[in-house]
Amino acid sequence: MSRRSSTRRKALMTVLAWAVGLLLFFPILWTVLTSFKTEAxxxxxxxxxxxxxxxxxNYATVQERSNYGRHFWNSVVISVGSTLLGVIIAVPAAWAMAFVPGKRTRDVLMWMLSTKMLPPVGVLIPIYLIFRSLGLLDTRIGLxxxxxxxxxPIIVWMLYTYFKEIPGEILEASRMDGAGLRxxxxxxxxxxxxxxxASTLLLNVILAWNEAFWTLNLTAAKAAPLTAFIASYSSPEGLFYAKLSAASTMAIAPIMILGWFSQKQLVRGLTFGAVK
Amino acid sequence: MATAHSKTAARLMISPAVLLLLGWMLVPLGMTIYFSLLRYNLLMPGMESFTGLDNYRYFLTDPAFYAAFKNTLLLVGGVLLITTIGGVLLALLLDQDFWGQGIVRILTIAPFFVMPTVSALVWKNMFMNPVNGLFAYLFQALGLEPFDWLGQAPLFSIVWMVSWTWLPFATLILLTALQSLDREQIEAAEMDGAGALARFFYITVPHLSRAATVVVLIETIFLLSVFAEILVTTNGGPGYASTNITYLVYAQSLLQFDVGGGAAGGIVAVVLANIVAIFLMRMIGKNLDA
Structure with missing residues (x-):
């Protein structure tokens, strides 16, 4: 292959790849642009x-009319809170399974994964009724x-695949030197x-931030995170494209930034370690 | 290396996670099964009575179930088709040598991070709206009649929105797999005189098939439960034209307050998801030993 034809090929690929990338990104770009326009x-x-x-x-109006800040804060509390709580429970479990594997470790891991496959509608009614009787409907703690x-299950699995990569010899060496479990x-x-x-935290904050089944079904005005707040734009009155765009831009911007940092972990986390 | 002492400690460390998940799975699922055997409507409290399998009979013979079942298959199948084929093509493109790889990668993956309600409302209003949407403008510019996407082709429109979310996911997974392909193997094949097509079909395709299977299975789990996109755009309509099983169960449970019927529908959804799950678990289970 001559040098010239390979440069030409690279130029062609550049045009193609950029065209596809921009096409996929266009709805986001258009939303951001629209958020800075007047409704007309x-x-x-x-x-x-x-x-x-x-x-x-539009940004000012959205905040004034609907107290955007509170829904944003609900999203932060719910996504960060659920992730931290999950990691606190999952770290010991993943640690034990990675470093003191027993006969049934594999079964336990697979079983945990299987709970993830339970469709949410299968437990919607009981959870709704339990929440109603415990007064957890429309509360942040419930979500x-x-x-x-x-x-x-995703948190345990991700941590497990990361812990597995820590060489066991290091542990043995430290035990020889008299280190206790602590x-x-x-x-x-x-x-x-x-x-x-850190990667596990990042990916799970993203997943929780965008979760849109339970957040829509278990919240009303008070504890609604952004997913549910944005849904209220589905029955609009009058001109609202610019305001919808402003609310949307603020809802996706923080997670997009986190997401770009976590592409690699995303693959590992969402495929349960099957693709690395 | 593990002592009896550390074994006990390990069990203690695992148990909170196991107990929580066990409770999360068994208690509500048991309740759903129980409710599914009752005549139980929230609008008529105190009137609950045991009806055996009647709820299942009503749910499974309701024309709405057939519509929802068909729509679920079309939705899952349509999105899988678009995202895996598109994902392979896109991954092959992004794997090429070109200027600005990092930026294009970021642009491509971005839609995956957009929350479902935002994605659905942006598509619905700013693109598919027959009066003010960009598609209507585009059609006009081409001399065509504007098309009411969500009114005339509701299921297609939802497949379109959901595919926009999952195409980047498929691309990212397949691209990751592609980049782990052994370059030396390809070069060796090239030296042995294998053409570009032969190299693609005998080396790249087998290498990608594993990742593609994982993509299909994981997407299926999520696609069976598509909900927000339907809720904020069509509410399942017109009629049942864009109702999937998830939305049907939701409507029966929380809109019609028919706890018994909704619960039976929920159990049907669980059974369907389990069929998919068995395949997925085998795939991932195999990988555990590797």
Missing amino acids: VAIADPPVWFNFDWTLE VIVLMLINL EEILYVLTPMAVPGI
Whole structure:
């Protein structure tokens, strides 16, 4: 292959790849652009691209009219809370399964995975009724518990695959040097496990942030996170594209930034270690 | 290396997670099975009575179930087809040498991070709306009649929205698998005179088939439970045209307050999901030993 034809090929691939990438990204770009328009400009025919008077009024209006900040904060509390709680419960379990595997470890892991495959509608009624009688409907603590439970299998699995990669010899060496279980965990394992735990936290915050079955069914006005708040735009009154766009942009921006940092972990976490 | 002492400690460390998941699975599922055998409507409290398998008979013979079953198959099948074929093509493209790889990768994966309600409402209003949507404008510019996507082709529109979310996922997984392909193997085949097509079908395809299977199985688990996209765009309509099983059970349970019928539907959904789950577990289980 000559040098020139390979450069030409690279140029062609560049055009193709950018075209596809921009096409997939376009709805997000269009949403962000629309969020800076006035409602009249947002539905202008023909569509206006960049050449308009950029305004921040939609962001202000969304906050004023619907207390956007509270729903944003609900999303933060629910996604971070459920993830932290899940990790606290999962770290000991994953540690034990990775370093003191028993005969049934494999079965336990597979069984945990199987709970993830339970379709949510299969338990919708009982959970709804239990929540109603315990007064947990439309509370953040209720959603923290449910999202922790549905993500717990993924958290255990991710941590397990990360812990598995820590060489066992290091543990043996530390035991020879007289380290007890406590020292072993604190001074040997924890430093090596931090990157894996961080990746697990990141991916699960993303999953919990975007979860849209339980958050829609178990909340009303008070504890609604952004998924449920945005859903309230499905029955609009009057002009609302620009406001919908502003609310949407704020809802997806933080998670998009986290997501870009976690592409690799995403593959591992969502395929339960089957693709690395 | 494990002592009896550490074994006991290990069991103690595992038990909170196991007990929680056991409770999460058994208690509500047991309740659902129990409710599914009752005549139980929240609008008529105190009127519960045992009806045996009547709820299942009503649910399974209801025309709505057939519509929902068909729609579920079309939705899952349609999205799987689009995302795996599109994902393979996209992964092959992104694996090429070109300028700006990092940025294009970021642009491509971005839709996966958009929450379902945002994605559905943006598509519904800003693209598919027959008056103000960009598609309507595009059709007009081409001299075509504007098309009411969600009114005329509701299921297709939902397949479209959901595919936009999952195509990046498939692409990312397949691209990761592609990049773990042994370059030396390809070069060796090239030296032995294998053409580009032969290399693709005899080396790349077998290598990707495992990752593709994982993509199909994991997407199926999530796609069986598509809910938010339907709730905020069509509410399952017109009629039952875009109702899937998940949405049907939701409507029966929380809109019609028919606990018994909804519970029977929920159990049917669990059985269907289990059929898929068995295959997925085998795949991942095999990998555990490797």
